[in-house]
Each structure stands twice: as C-alpha cells, then as structure tokens.
Amino acid sequence: MRSFERSTAIQARLHDLIPGGAHTYARGADQYPEQMAPILVRGKGARVWDVDGNEFVEYGMGLRSVTLGHGYEPVVRAATLAVADGMSFSRPTELELRAAQDFLDLVPGADMVKFAKNGSDATSAAVRLARAVTGRTTIAVCDQPFFSVDDWFIGTTDMAGGIPTVDTVKFAYNDLEALAATLAGDTVAAVFLEAATAMAEPLPGYLEGVRALCDRHGTLLVFDEMITGFRWAAGGAQAVYGVTPDLSCWGKAMGNGFPISALAGKREYMERGGLRTDHDRVFLLSTTHGPETASLAAFRAVVHAYRTEDPITRMEQAGRELADGVNSVAEGLGIAEYLQVRGRPSCLIFRTLDTEGLPSQAFRTLFLQELLEHGVLGQSFVTSAAHDADAIAATIAACAAAAPVYRRALERGAVDGLLRGRPVAPALRRTAAPRQIEASTYR
Template structure:
C-alpha cells in the first residue's frame, strides 16, 4: 500500500495550515509517521485516499457521523434547499421547524439556539451560567478530555500557551463518579461556582448509581447551573442524549457532532428561565448568548432535520450497539487467541468503542499504539478507535476482523521482543494536547 501522494499533500498542508490539519485530533502526529492518508471521498463506512487506497473507517469524523458518509436522505435534504438561498437577513421557516424537531427529541429542554461548533455552545453555556448566578468559577470534570477551544477550558490542559493565569484560575476540577470531590470543590469555593460542566457518561465510564442524581442535588442546593456536554452522547447514546438515558435533567446542555451527520451544526439547549437571559422576555441584564452569521444557514438545518427524521423513524443507535457488540467480541476473542488480551482490547459502550494498546509490562504505550495503527492501516482499516456507525456492515466488520488478526500477529512479536524496534516505521504518535511539538516536531 503506497502513501506517496498523501505524503506530498500532507507536506503541503504543513506549509499552509498550522499542524497540517484544522483539528488537532486529525493531525499527522496522531498517525504513523509515514502513513498519513489524505482523504478524497467516503461512502457509508468506507473512505478513499489520494493514492486510491480504500479503508474501513472508524471514528467517523471524530464521532460526528452516525449514519454513514454520503447518507442519501441527508444529502437529498441538503440538495433540496440549495437553490432557494442559504443565508438571509431574517429567520426562516426552516429555523422554526428545526427548533421544533430538536425540542421534540430533547424533552428536558425548553428552548434551543443553533450554532456551528461545540466550543461556541459550551462557552455560551458558561457565560449564561455566570450571568444567571453572578459568580465566576467553572467546575469541570477532570477525567474528561475536552469541552471547548476557549480560554476557560484550554487553560486547564498542557497546551495552554497564550491563556492568562487569571483566566486559568477561574476553572476548578472535580472527579467523575466522585461526589465527595465535587462537594469538596463546592465547599472550598463556597458561593463562587457558577456552573458544573461534565459529560454524563463517556465511552469508558458509566455513571455509578446515584452519581448524576447527586450532582443534580448539589447544584440545586448551592444554586449552581448544571451543564451536560452532549457532544458525543447526543445521537450516539440516544436522540435525546445521555439525559434521556439516565433520567437526570441538566439546566443547560450542549450538542453537536452527530446531530448533522457531519454537517456543521451545534446547539445550546436548556431551561427557559436561563435561555431567556439571552432573549427579549427578561428584565435582567442581557447576555450576549450566541449570535452567528452562519448559525442558522439552511444547509445544516436541513441536514439536522433529515437526521432527526431518521432517528424518529428507525433506530440507528440500536444498529450501532449491535454492530459494536459484535466487533468488540471479535477483537477480544482474537486477542485471547494470540495471547495478547492483557495488551489489546476493545472496550467501552458498543456505540463508542476504544481500544487499549499496552506494552509487555501492561503500561499504556504510544509506541505500541502506533504499531497497532500502522498494521491496521496497512490492511485497510483507518481509525484511532473502533467508534462505529450505523453504516458499518457485516462485510466491514469481517474486513476489520481480518485486519485485526494480522495486526495482532505483529503486535505479539513486539511484546515477545519487549520493543517495537524493527517493526514500527517512524516515530510514535504523541498526545494531541501537549505543551511542545516534540516528540513529533517537523
């Protein structure tokens, strides 16, 4: 398998785009050094790169695609609005219809405002909470990797250059499934916390019995706004998100990714008394909530409405759960057969699977992860995870199983040798959010 043309294009991207990609998770440093396919098209769960290589793709647009690439009902809905204009000086009937569709799917929300990316809506939620409470501090879940590109969150990660210390001091952390840690933070910063921000669940972490209810109770008792990040859980756990699955209603919730099946759309939803602080039915000081030129353009709203219709009329989540369960079973059975089950495993919610890559001592290893990615890529499987979609067919899973089998054979050799040396080409991948370009500096 040749990556010659992709390598040329990636080099040119590095000259024009900082990091060589518009999302750090898509960067070349997240893939084997000499296997960084630059894609040209996709259909269903398969993608093709500039060299003509075809891959079964996992991750699906950073979890943004649940129905498959080029999904006909969504494409048809978008095509139908193109000739009528996309962006106007007044709201459209499509905006009203999309809001009605969204709120019908998320019964815990009274109002919604659309935007283009998740960072904007999570930051809008923080701003709204600060205005409603008159407080400054944000309590966020330290065990969860990403909430926003904005200063209130990026100041908490290693890649925090450019964020003033005064801003970094306004975010404090608590632990997931640990009510005592949240109580401690609330007590230490008594009367100063505006909001609690967390994902109700993740691929690897389900809420323990009573945890979300406890978070809700703490927030109610202390007058704190509870914000759920539903970027991943929305339309992957259910159309109504994690709040529908676990039965705990947040004050505000933030949505994106799969709600457009890859089209750029995000949403802030929540209780009327909070959302109206950015509206006209309030006597309080107004909040500059969300005001975007492209927030309600017709293409993405049409895409969302088509996605919502699919979720009303069928059950994509059930398909992802079924296919993900099958994939995890196959991967883990193969790992046992090769005797590497302590190093490689498919874990997590079936609709949002990840894989482990450990060294001979059982430690998580970037070098072994890169070797596994390399061997999957060489066998036509692309992905930093096994996050599946409803478009993954039995044939796609069979292809993946064959690729995993071949990859595990190489992985076992590395474990037996105690090193990836001689098997891995190039440098290992590196964490996307790190303080220096090394160890993958150009």
C-alpha cells in the same frame, strides 16, 4: 505494502500553509504512523478512499460526527434542496422554527434552543449564561478530555500558551465527595460534565447526586452531550439516565457531518439571551452562519432517520460484534491482557498496553500501522449505522493480521524493528514532536 506517497507529499504541503497541517489537532499527522497519514478524497457509508487509491473501513467517523454513514442520501438530499433556495438571509427562516421544534421534541427537559456551528460555541455560551445567572465566575469541569477551544477550558490543558489565568477547577468523575468539596464555598457558577463516556458509566445515584449538589449550592448543571447525543440516544445521556440538566450542549452527530451545534436549556435561563427578560441581557449566541439552511435541513433529516430507522441499535450491534471478534483474536494469541477493545458498543476504543500492562503510544502506533496496512483507518473503533457485516468482518480480519505483529513486539519487549517511524503523540501537548516535518515536494 500500501503506498502513501501522494498523501505524504500533500501532508507536507499542508504544513507549509496550515499550522499543524490540519484544521483539527485530532486530525493531525502526528496522530498517525509516520508517512501513513492518508489524505482522503471521498467516503461512502463506512468506507473512505485516499489520494493514493487506498480504500479503508473508517472508524471515529468524522470525530464521532457521522452516525448514519458518509454520503447518507436522505441527509444529502435535504441539504441540497435547502441550498437551492438559498443558504443565508437577513431574517429568520421557517426552517429555524421547524428545526427548533424537532430538537425540543427530542429533548423534553429543555424549553428553548439556539443553534450554532461548533461545540465550543455552545459550551462557551453556557459559561457566559451561568456566570450571568449566578453572579459567580468559577467553572467546575469534570476531569474528562475536552469541553472547548476557548480560554476557560484550554487554559487548564498543556497547550495554555497565550491564555491568561483562568477561573476553572476540575473534579473527578463518579466521586460525589470530590464535587461536594468543589462546591462547598458557593463560588461555582456551573458544573460541566459528560454524563457518561465510552469507558465510564455513572455509578448508581451519581448523576442524581450531582443534580442535588448543584441545586443545594445554587450552581447550574451543564451536560456536554457532544458525544452522547445521538449516540447513547437521540435525546442524549439525559434521556438514558433520567437526570435533567439546566443547560445542555450538543453538536457532532446532529448533522451527520454538517456543521451544527446547539445550546439548550430551561426557559428561565435561556431567555436572558433574548428580548423577553427583565434582567440585564446576556450575549448568548449570535453567529452569521448559525441558522444557515443546509445544516438545519440536514439536522431535520437526521432526526427523521432516528425516528424511523433505529440507527443506534445498528451501531451498537456492530460494536458488539466487533469487540467480540477482536477480543477473541487477542485471546487466541494469548495477548488479551495487552490488546483490548472496550467501551460502550456505539463508542468503542482499543487499549494498547506494553509489557508492563501500561498504555503505550509506541504500541498504539504499531497497531495503527498494521491496521492501515490491512485497510482500516481509525484512532478508535467508534462505529456508525453504516458499519455493516462486511465492514465488521474486514476489520476483524485486519486485526487478526495485526495481532501477531503486536505479539512479536510484546515478546521482544519493544516495537523496535517493527514500527517504521516515530510513535504518535498526545494531540494536546506543550511542545511539538522533536522530529522536524520534512519539506514539501508537492506541486
């Protein structure tokens, strides 16, 4: 068995100093098997190493923000050269112009762009802008996992503590009638949605119908391209499906791990946050670190890689090989109904079902436990261009070792005696796990 002794000690100390023990809920120890949450020290390509000396093939890759691989040399070099000349100034740099030109070349449906640091910076700026343009307050969000850490969205989740009533409504994906009903009263300022997800592609005519409904009701259409951008295509889902939103929000893979996000859109709307408008001005985005040079230089290097190296084809090929290999393992053991790899090849997830065919946190945890034991770290099978043949082969081998344990649990009807600790839990939930975090022994 692998040792996670030092990782476990550091994780306990993190709980002493940082609420939740991590700066992102999805990175929390409650998302991993008990006392098997690695504390990482470095990464290269598709592999990472922890404080206990364990090596893993990693998936998810920085919550989908790393598509070229950890420590990708051209990005590191570009950022390093930029830092040597200074990161932050009291006036714009030429780099801001170059980065904006690069971005708008990729996203021809947008006329203007403004950079920031976090995805929520961009989505919440889009909310303000849509409300100012329409004079309305209601925001309609698709029933998809996540759009912002800010009140207008978190107020709709199970972690709504500290948030007053929000004027946000939800609608179902791929259901034009549901959206039409939501927009019927002409009170909605903006419709937010991911044009596609790992498990859901738009039905023929759906996105075109969403566009038409927004036009009919005077509502702004906002695409969340945080995941689809640079993973479906460099120009995002809008480039794949041919539907142009009024505004779009970007982040994650833009900087291959460097902190950068963007709000892009039509000039008639974006100018309301500028100095060339006759309307009341909108406080669109104004951040100290939005234009810091390291991340803008990293972004430009990412753009160059997408223009010259075709990373999307590589990550999709890796995903197809991985899905075929793991699903073949499950089929060979007669458990293909319960253990499945599904989704877009560049954005795969694994489904872990119990004996009733229902999604199970306990069975998911058992699978995660066995993957970790055999050198694979990830809450999904989201690939990068750095997932080469060796990484895919190692992952399929790890799944081949994990699957018989999974089958034994199915035969028993439970994970009892196989799972070493408590199951994982949803990241966004109202109450903390019932088990108390152990006191820190790390010094």
